Amino acid sequence: MASLDLDTPWLASSIESFDGSLDIHIEEVSSSASLDSLDKSKSIIHCSQTIPKPPPLPAKICQRTKNQRCLTKSCFVPKETKDLWDRLFREGYAADVHIITENGSVIPAHYSVLCVASAVLENFLQQSKAKNGIRYIKIPGLPYDAIYVFIRFLYSSCYDEGEMKKFVLHLLVLSHSYSVPSLKKVCVDLLEQRWLTTENVIDVLQLAKNCDAPRLSLICVRMIVKDFKTISLTEGWKVMKRANPSLEQELLESVVEADSRKEERLKKIEEKKVYLQLYEAMEALLHICKEGCRTIGPCDKVLKGSQVSCPFPACKGIETLVRHFSICKTRVPGGCMQCKRMWQLLELHSRMCCEPDLCKVPLCRHFKEKMQQQSKKDEAKWKLLVSKVMATKNAFGPFMSRRSSFS
Ligand SMILES: [Zn+2]
Ligand SMILES: [Zn+2]
Numbered sequence: 001m002a003s004l005d006l007d008t009p010w011l012a013s014s015i016e017s018f019d020g021s022l023d024i025h026i027e028e029v030s031s032s033a034s035l036d037s038l039d040k041s042k043s044i045i046h047c048s049q050t051i052p053k054p055p056p057l058p059a060k061i062c063q064r065t066k067n068q069r070c071l072t073k074s075c076f077v078p079k080e081t082k083d084l085w086d087r088l089f090r091e092g093y094a095a096d097v098h099i100i101t102e103n104g105s106v107i108p109a110h111y112s113v114l115c116v117a118s119a120v121l122e123n124f125l126q127q128s129k130a131k132n133g134i135r136y137i138k139i140p141g142l143p144y145d146a147i148y149v150f151i152r153f154l155y156s157s158c159y160d161e162g163e164m165k166k167f168v169l170h171l172l173v174l175s176h177s178y179s180v181p182s183l184k185k186v187c188v189d190l191l192e193q194r195w196l197t198t199e200n201v202i203d204v205l206q207l208a209k210n211c212d213a214p215r216l217s218l219i220c221v222r223m224i225v226k227d228f229k230t231i232s233l234t235e236g237w238k239v240m241k242r243a244n245p246s247l248e249q250e251l252l253e254s255v256v257e258a259d260s261r262k263e264e265r266l267k268k269i270e271e272k273k274v275y276l277q278l279y280e281a282m283e284a285l286l287h288i289c290k291e292g293c294r295t296i297g298p299c300d301k302v303l304k305g306s307q308v309s310c311p312f313p314a315c316k317g318i319e320t321l322v323r324h325f326s327i328c329k330t331r332v333p334g335g336c337m338q339c340k341r342m343w344q345l346l347e348l349h350s351r352m353c354c355e356p357d358l359c360k361v362p363l364c365r366h367f368k369e370k371m372q373q374q375s376k377k378d379e380a381k382w383k384l385l386v387s388k389v390m391a392t393k394n395a396f397g398p399f400m401s402r403r404s405s406f407s
């Protein structure tokens with residue numbers, strides 16, 4: 001997708017200085033002598049260059065189908081009506097307002113249309129004095145073509161997509177300054193959905209903030225945070241850094257915040273994995289001590305043999321651990337790492353076990369008794385661990401994935 005033309009001198013300077021409002025100058029009648037020398041022919045040529053197309057074929061009449069409300073509830077404007085308003089503007093028929101642009105070109109328009117379309121324009125026009133039935137207002141600081149697209153939209157809501165794309169930022173400013181919400185919505189929607197790029201996002205963000213377009217601002221910030229590496233190298237970023245250091249600071253903070261949120265998320269995922277592994281270990285331990293599996297099990301059970309595939313993912317790990325625990329010479333808490341682990345698993349089981357008297361897991365009752373003498377600090381730590389493992393159990397329940405394994 002081609003990027004927007006953002007290197008126009010207007011944007012570079014105006015983004016830095018634009019504070020959300022535009023100047024409009026009412027041309028005094030007394031100074032209109034100079035207007036006579038305005039290159040009116042230029043605008044006339046411009047208008048005549050865009051000779052209206054032949055009238056379109058009759059549009060399909062809104063079909064009265066099952067939904068009869070289509071005509072009463074919504075406003076259906078036929079293409080002919082839009083074309084009529086578009087022609088009225090482009091031909092400037094009986095125009096009584098001359099809009100003078102930066103380069104002195106004139107866009108003819110109609111007092112009544114402008115007043116109805118924009119309360120801001122109405123205010124300016126009411127203050128201007130008419131000379132020979134024509135009122136003059138000046139819109140400086142913007143290219144002629146952008147103002148032409150703007151005024152055309154006021155008449156018919158029509159626009160050429162190529163022109164809209166070229167001047168969308170100018171039009172956003174114009175629609176905000178002259179209070180034309182329908183145009184503002186078009187600009188904001190097109191930027192949000194199609195025309196936001198890593199090249200223009202910084203400029204768009206600044207204009208969105210000045211033009212009170214909060215959702216567009218938010219979308220820009222998200223894009224900047226997501227692709228900070230690329231965007232921080234763009235020309236737009238460099239210009240913003242010089243002209244608007246507080247915005248740079250704000251964006252850097254957003255990037256840092258997003259990074260720490262991401263880290264936090266990853267940490268939580270890692271934590272969940274550990275709790276899930278512990279839960280699986282608890283399941284496997286119970287399974288080995290109750291039913292037995294492969295090579296190890298309670299004395300009162302006949303093992304099913306190694307050919308039976310075990311459904312407990314942590315079984316093999318626990319089996320090795322139990323085997324080691326039964327033969328290790330340093331079988332004390334804090335001794336060998338594997339034994340230490342076994343002790344912890346046995347204690348965790350005991351804390352989760354509801355029937356220590358019937359339980360076949362070694363030391364289950366022993367730990368239940370030991371609990372009475374434990375310090376409050378240790379007690380709180382264990383309670384937290386048990387609640388996290390139980391929460392994992394409840395989250396995954398019988399549907400939990402059996403792919404991960406205890407290691
Ligand atoms: Zn097993
Ligand atoms: Zn050991």
Ligand SMILES: [Zn+2]
Nearest residue numbers: 353359361364
């Ligand atoms: Zn138990």
